[in-house]
Amino acid sequence: MKPRYSIFSIARNAMNYHKDWERAWRSPNPKAEYDAVIIGAGGHGLATAYYLAKNHGMTNIAVIEKGWLGGGNTGRNTTIIRSNYLQDASIAIYELARSLYEGLSQELNYNMMFSPRGLMMLCQTEHELRAMKRTSHANRLAGLDCRMISPSEVKEIAPIINTDAECRYPILGAYYQPRGGTGRHDAVAWGYARGADAMGVDIIQQCEVTGILRDGGKVIGLQTSKGEIKTKKIGVVTAGHVSTIMDMAGVRMPIESMCLQALVSEPIKPVLDCVVMANTVHGYMSQSDKGELVIGGGTDPYNNYSQRGSFTALEHTVTALVETFPIISRLRMLRQWGGIVDMTGDRSPILSKTDVEGLYVNCGWGTGGFKAIPGSGLVFADTMANDRPHPIAAPFSLNRFKEGRLIDESVAAAVAH
Amino acid sequence: MITVNCPVCGAEGDETDFHYGGQAHVRRPATTDAANVTDEEQRDYLFIRHNPKGLHFERWRCDRGCGKWFHAARDTVSLDFKAYYGITELPPDEIIAQAKGPWADYFKERMKAKK
Numbered sequence: 001m002k003p004r005y006s007i008f009s010i011a012r013n014a015m016n017y018h019k020d021w022e023r024a025w026r027s028p029n030p031k032a033e034y035d036a037v038i039i040g041a042g043g044h045g046l047a048t049a050y051y052l053a054k055n056h057g058m059t060n061i062a063v064i065e066k067g068w069l070g071g072g073n074t075g076r077n078t079t080i081i082r083s084n085y086l087q088d089a090s091i092a093i094y095e096l097a098r099s100l101y102e103g104l105s106q107e108l109n110y111n112m113m114f115s116p117r118g119l120m121m122l123c124q125t126e127h128e129l130r131a132m133k134r135t136s137h138a139n140r141l142a143g144l145d146c147r148m149i150s151p152s153e154v155k156e157i158a159p160i161i162n163t164d165a166e167c168r169y170p171i172l173g174a175y176y177q178p179r180g181g182t183g184r185h186d187a188v189a190w191g192y193a194r195g196a197d198a199m200g201v202d203i204i205q206q207c208e209v210t211g212i213l214r215d216g217g218k219v220i221g222l223q224t225s226k227g228e229i230k231t232k233k234i235g236v237v238t239a240g241h242v243s244t245i246m247d248m249a250g251v252r253m254p255i256e257s258m259c260l261q262a263l264v265s266e267p268i269k270p271v272l273d274c275v276v277m278a279n280t281v282h283g284y285m286s287q288s289d290k291g292e293l294v295i296g297g298g299t300d301p302y303n304n305y306s307q308r309g310s311f312t313a314l315e316h317t318v319t320a321l322v323e324t325f326p327i328i329s330r331l332r333m334l335r336q337w338g339g340i341v342d343m344t345g346d347r348s349p350i351l352s353k354t355d356v357e358g359l360y361v362n363c364g365w366g367t368g369g370f371k372a373i374p375g376s377g378l379v380f381a382d383t384m385a386n387d388r389p390h391p392i393a394a395p396f397s398l399n400r401f402k403e404g405r406l407i408d409e410s411v412a413a414a415v416a417h
Numbered sequence: 418m419i420t421v422n423c424p425v426c427g428a429e430g431d432e433t434d435f436h437y438g439g440q441a442h443v444r445r446p447a448t449t450d451a452a453n454v455t456d457e458e459q460r461d462y463l464f465i466r467h468n469p470k471g472l473h474f475e476r477w478r479c480d481r482g483c484g485k486w487f488h489a490a491r492d493t494v495s496l497d498f499k500a501y502y503g504i505t506e507l508p509p510d511e512i513i514a515q516a517k518g519p520w521a522d523y524f525k526e527r528m529k530a531k532k
Contacts, residue, residue: 243468247518254464256439257493302419302437305470305493310418312433345464402460 002198004109024190025197030204030226034062036233036384037222039209039245041065043074043185044362044369045237046192046203047377048384053199055378056385062202063193064224066241069205070189073239076339077370078262078296080275080286082119082180084146086135087407089395090348091142096392097375101183104374110191112183113289118274119180120154122161122324124169128280132175139177146177160271160327168323169280182275182286182294188373212249218357219249235360235384240305240340242363251354253363254401255342258299260367261309261317263336265328267291272325281320292334295321299341299367309338341366345401347410351380351393360384361398421477421489424501428482438476440466441488442507442523467519470494474508474520 003009003022013021036052038045041063052058063069081101083094105112123129132148139146151171155163163171193203204226211223212234221230236245240257267290277284283297297317300310314336322329344350344364349372351362362380365372379390389397395407421435428434446458467473473493478486490499490512500512507513513524 241470243466244470252461252465252519253468254460254466256466256468257470301432302475302491303468303473303493304496306496310432312418312431401464402456 002194024194025203028202028204030062030064030202030207030224030229033221033230034060034202035231036061036235037229037231038063038235038237039222040072040236040238040241041069041189041193041203041205042072042237042239043070043189043192043373044239044365044376044380045235046070046189046196047373048235048237048362048380049201049203049377050192050196050199051378051381052385053196053201056381058385059200062204062229063196064207064209064222064229065203065205066208067205069193069203070186073339073341073369074189074373075186076262076337077185078284078286078294079182079185079370080119080180080277080284080296080368081114081116081183081371082177082275083144083371084119084121084135084139084175084177084180085409086138087348087409088138088142089392089407090409091139091144092392093349093375093379093396094372095142095144095375096378097372098179100374100378104188104191108191108195110187110194112187112191114181114183115289116179116181117286118157118176118178119277120149120157120174120176120274121277121279122154122171123173123175124171124278124280126172129172132173136175144177145179146175149174149176157274158272158276160325161276162324162326180275182288183370185370188370192373192377209245209248212245212359214249214356217355219359233358233360233384235362235380237362237380239342239363239365239369242342242361246361249354249356249359251356251359251361253361254344254350254398255364256303257305257340258302258343259304259306259309259338260296260299260341261313261336261338262294262296263314263317264288264292264294264334265331266334268293268331271327276324278320278324281323283317283320283324285321285325293328293331299343305340307338307340309336341369343367345410346406346408348407349376349396350398351376351383351389351396352398353383353387353389354398364396419496419498421498422501423479423482423485424487424503425485426479426483428479430481434479434481436478436480438478438486441474441476442527467523469518469520471517472499472512472515472520474516476504
């Protein structure tokens with residue numbers, strides 16, 4: 001049993017000049033065989049492993065990671081947590097995740113810095129206002145805490161927003177989800193990793209999967225850069241690299257990988273205490289506890305595995321935000337980065353069994369996976385353990401693309417793509 | 418930022434001067450046999466995509482030049498264009514030879530059908 005983190009452990013370690021902190025997780029070598037293997041130690045993969053061990057008693061499992069844990073999109077997003085999607089199936093999974101975030105720091109004994117500071121989506125055209133009203137009605141019917149607010153309320157919540165009625169895209173109102181907010185993205189990966197490791201899950205970093213071994217219609221193991229591992233259940237949770245892994249198993253995916261960028265400014269005094277998304281002009285912004293403005297926008301339009309985006313996409317995002325927040329026009333940007341996101345045709349995720357027995361896939365979160373991590377891990381673990389879709393995961397099956405049961409969040413969505 | 422060259426009119430520009438048209442050589446099954454399109458074929462046509470890390474084959478349109486569609490072979494890691502070719506053409510043989518995975522299978526199939 002690992003010692004718990006607490007104010008007393010901080011005080012005790014301060015006495016020793018912080019030289020005696022235990023490692024948060026082990027670095028084991030892979031065993032010859034596991035009951036299940038998760039490929040990809042990002043938030044979703046680690047959460048899956050955690051819930052497999054905690055809820056289903058599967059502790060003889062491993063999480064395999066090519067790089068370092070939490071080094072992909074989990075460490076590259078803008079940390080926004082919300083659940084205001086349009087379709088019932090989406091609301092169910094994203095709201096499950098958002099509500100799990102509320103108690104996650106206590107459950108994992110790891111500070112996620114979940115900050116339900118409120119989230120607003122600006123309406124800057126008549127069409128957007130109408131669409132957001134529709135979303136808010138759908139959300140309220142589903143039991144979400146949300147409401148539409150007027151331009152004067154927008155100004156009250158976020159005084160730095162330009163509410164000039166004469167500008168190109170005037171603020172006509174906003175959708176407001178008071179329980180939305182931000183979290184500490186790295187801590188989510190680290191907390192789940194520590195929690196899973198404490199229950200005996202092997203997290204194996206710097207270990208690249210090079211092949212998936214099949215015996216006819218079922219999986220029997222995988223080849224890695226650290227040798228062959230036998231297993232009867234494989235969960236592929238590799239986001240932008242999901243197609244490359246699934247190609248090894250001979251399963252074709254409805255996914256295209258693209259680059260999504262984010263950037264942060266130099267730290268400044270507190271100016272914005274909620275998340276603001278401006279989808280018409282295509283940019284969103286929040287302020288971190290360090291004072292940096294965290295900014296995101298749209299994807300580069302072409303297939304891309306390079307983890308570095310183009311300047312034109314950045315320029316587009318920043319131009320939009322300067323229009324909305326004139327005071328940031330002279331702010332310098334500190335750093336910028338890109339992550340490879342896995343886009344599906346309907347912009348909804350895939351949590352599914354496959355035609356190969358024992359092969360499961362959790363991907364397609366595209367530009368908005370961080371917010372879903374706890375819910376995704378919970379229902380995907382349940383799906384893997386019981387070899388049938390969890391009721392919340394069921395609508396997100398791979399078969400929906402064949403059957404035409406799309407969960408369309410691309411046209412009607414509240415999100416910026 | 419990537420630099421794109423139009424093989425039709427010779428225009429050069431960045432990605433904002435061109436329009437990305439997604440994966441090349443996707444065939445609409447209903448065009449050849451509309452009465453017998455299976456759900457799987459229609460799914461593959463609409464949604465299933467080659468998504469290689471490396472050499473990819475794509476459609477682009479010369480938005481601010483001649484307005485014509487064309488094909489390109491591009492590396493999705495280095496983002497370099499390897500070849501441009503006409504919208505009704507297959508890639509040059511030496512580029513086809515470099516294709517891997519699902520693309521290699523696809524071109525093998527096409528070449529067989531050609532013969």
